[in-house]
Amino acid sequence: MTLSRRTLVGAAAALPLLPRTAGAQARPRIVILGGGFGGASAARFARDHFPDLDITLIERSRRFTTCPYGNLVLAGRKRIDDITFGYERLAARGVRVVHAEAAAVDAEGRAVRLADGSRIPYDRLIMSPGIDLRWGAIEGYDQAASARMPHGWIPSLQPITVLAEQLRAMRQGGVFVMAIPDNPFRCPPGPYERISMVADYLKRHNPRAKILALDAKNGFSKQPLFQDAWAELYPGMIEWRGASSDGRVTRVDVANMTVETEFGEKVRGDVINVIPPQYAAAIARNAGLAADSGWCPIKPESFESARVPNIHVIGDASIAVPMPKSGFAASSHAKQAIAAAAAQLSGRPVPEAVYFNTCYSHVGEDYGISIVGVFRAQGGRLIEVEGSGGISPRNAALPEGRRAEHRRLEALYADGWYESITREMFALS
Amino acid sequence: MVLRIGAIALMAALAAPAAAQPQPATLLAGACQGCHGVTGAGAQGIPAIAQTMTRAEFVAAMQEFRANRREATVMGRIARGYTDAEFAALAAHYGR
Numbered sequence A: 001m002t003l004s005r006r007t008l009v010g011a012a013a014a015l016p017l018l019p020r021t022a023g024a025q026a027r028p029r030i031v032i033l034g035g036g037f038g039g040a041s042a043a044r045f046a047r048d049h050f051p052d053l054d055i056t057l058i059e060r061s062r063r064f065t066t067c068p069y070g071n072l073v074l075a076g077r078k079r080i081d082d083i084t085f086g087y088e089r090l091a092a093r094g095v096r097v098v099h100a101e102a103a104a105v106d107a108e109g110r111a112v113r114l115a116d117g118s119r120i121p122y123d124r125l126i127m128s129p130g131i132d133l134r135w136g137a138i139e140g141y142d143q144a145a146s147a148r149m150p151h152g153w154i155p156s157l158q159p160i161t162v163l164a165e166q167l168r169a170m171r172q173g174g175v176f177v178m179a180i181p182d183n184p185f186r187c188p189p190g191p192y193e194r195i196s197m198v199a200d201y202l203k204r205h206n207p208r209a210k211i212l213a214l215d216a217k218n219g220f221s222k223q224p225l226f227q228d229a230w231a232e233l234y235p236g237m238i239e240w241r242g243a244s245s246d247g248r249v250t251r252v253d254v255a256n257m258t259v260e261t262e263f264g265e266k267v268r269g270d271v272i273n274v275i276p277p278q279y280a281a282a283i284a285r286n287a288g289l290a291a292d293s294g295w296c297p298i299k300p301e302s303f304e305s306a307r308v309p310n311i312h313v314i315g316d317a318s319i320a321v322p323m324p325k326s327g328f329a330a331s332s333h334a335k336q337a338i339a340a341a342a343a344q345l346s347g348r349p350v351p352e353a354v355y356f357n358t359c360y361s362h363v364g365e366d367y368g369i370s371i372v373g374v375f376r377a378q379g380g381r382l383i384e385v386e387g388s389g390g391i392s393p394r395n396a397a398l399p400e401g402r403r404a405e406h407r408r409l410e411a412l413y414a415d416g417w418y419e420s421i422t423r424e425m426f427a428l429s
Numbered sequence B: 001m002v003l004r005i006g007a008i009a010l011m012a013a014l015a016a017p018a019a020a021q022p023q024p025a026t027l028l029a030g031a032c033q034g035c036h037g038v039t040g041a042g043a044q045g046i047p048a049i050a051q052t053m054t055r056a057e058f059v060a061a062m063q064e065f066r067a068n069r070r071e072a073t074v075m076g077r078i079a080r081g082y083t084d085a086e087f088a089a090l091a092a093h094y095g096r
């Protein structure tokens, strides 16, 4: 991007409703902030289907390690390299990839300001910056504490290997404690897949060890399937305590390796995994996109911000209930947001909104389960299509001869999902 | 696709919001790509769906999934989220 072009755009920004002059900047500029599940998917989809859009992707990291399959690294069934990707192939397809920290969004001037002071102008901004952890929401749990009590919930902040090393080093017969937050948070089934994958590791390497999961809510995603599988695969190893059984962790004491619950019980752990409450990443909150809840309200037909014009907020940062905060959901938002932005820039109607999600979870070796949802925008709200979606059948609903095969196939298809979505995002196929 | 900007965009921006158009097949197929791959070639046991069936066979397969008449781990739950018109659009996109 040349300096003269930046200056030109800065001047034009004062008259946002006037048509831009044809010529050098004829291609409408879409800037995508964040190169994770939402952002990389948006860039790929835009490059495949909207050749007349100019696409810039701003991402601070050169390599992206996915959250999905991090729990399999914990189990020792995948290596961190297997779940880490670069942006070279997206760039080769004509996405301008800018590896820089976005410092602020200048919504009035329609530009993203980078940490080095330079500006990236946009006609439409697609923000998929993900989440931040609410340090201090659990008393004593700050970034320093997270070295001793890892979260393993944002790979760029803390690779899952930190928790994996603690798990490997745990004494025989030790206790692995987890603190799990209330809704909404990134990946509703994620903590329970984690419990399962830690159990899978312990069963093989530390069979007398126990897992104690302290949860700030009373129910969770795919709960009957997880609990059936825990009883089947890891009998006696896992204790899960919901909010009404004093499961909510309110304080941690790093020096004594204890967590304290709402009603004052102190629980000691040999390894403690704290998944703290979360909110939209700072860049989105600071741009005035978030409500008091810390998450960003959107218009469901386009994922445009309900607060700031010309900006779409997708992925975990957005409020998209009843859709979960998942990678698949983020990629679904991304495609609609790109199509909507392209339509709006050319004066065409926004296409009808149909969104999709599937979250697979690995529960054990050759044992997978899933939840599916199809969603439509109706009357300013997102609605799950009646009769569609739902969770995998429980054991009782499957013919006995088919049970093991169904779980084995879903574990295999989970791997297929992971391969497909990451190859799409990073333009590997 | 050609994006017209300038006077047309200005006019459109000032006009009343237009009604939504049906979701085009590329966008509908965006959901399927998440598992079947960006080209529909399949992955790790998930079957290929691009150019593997005629349009009629494709629609029939989706309708069977929806009615629980075709063995599935996940496709029944998915197919029940879409309309016949959308099956037809997807069949035109993926079918032979």
Ligand SMILES: Cc1cc2nc3c(=O)[nH]c(=O)nc-3n(C[C@H](O)[C@H](O)[C@H](O)COP(=O)(O)OP(=O)(O)OC[C@H]3O[C@@H](n4cnc5c(N)ncnc54)[C@H](O)[C@@H]3O)c2cc1C
Binding pocket: A033, A034, A035, A036, A037, A038, A039, A058, A059, A060, A061, A064, A066, A067, A068, A069, A070, A071, A100, A101, A102, A103, A128, A129, A130, A131, A152, A153, A154, A156, A186, A187, A190, A191, A194, A281, A283, A314, A315, A316, A317, A325, A326, A327, A328, A329, A330, A358, A359, A360, A361
């Ligand atoms: C353990 C675990 C397991 C999971 N498993 C699954 C699963 O099986 N299936 C599934 O669908 N989902 C899963 N998820 C959820 C999934 O990871 C998230 O929903 C997804 O990453 C959300 O995408 P996003 O684009 O909103 O955010 P992210 O993928 O986090 O991307 C945000 C990007 O923005 C960048 N960024 C942020 N701020 C700035 C800035 N100021 N400047 C520059 N760059 C910036 C970040 O570096 C990051 O790369 C899992 C999550 C966890 C924690």
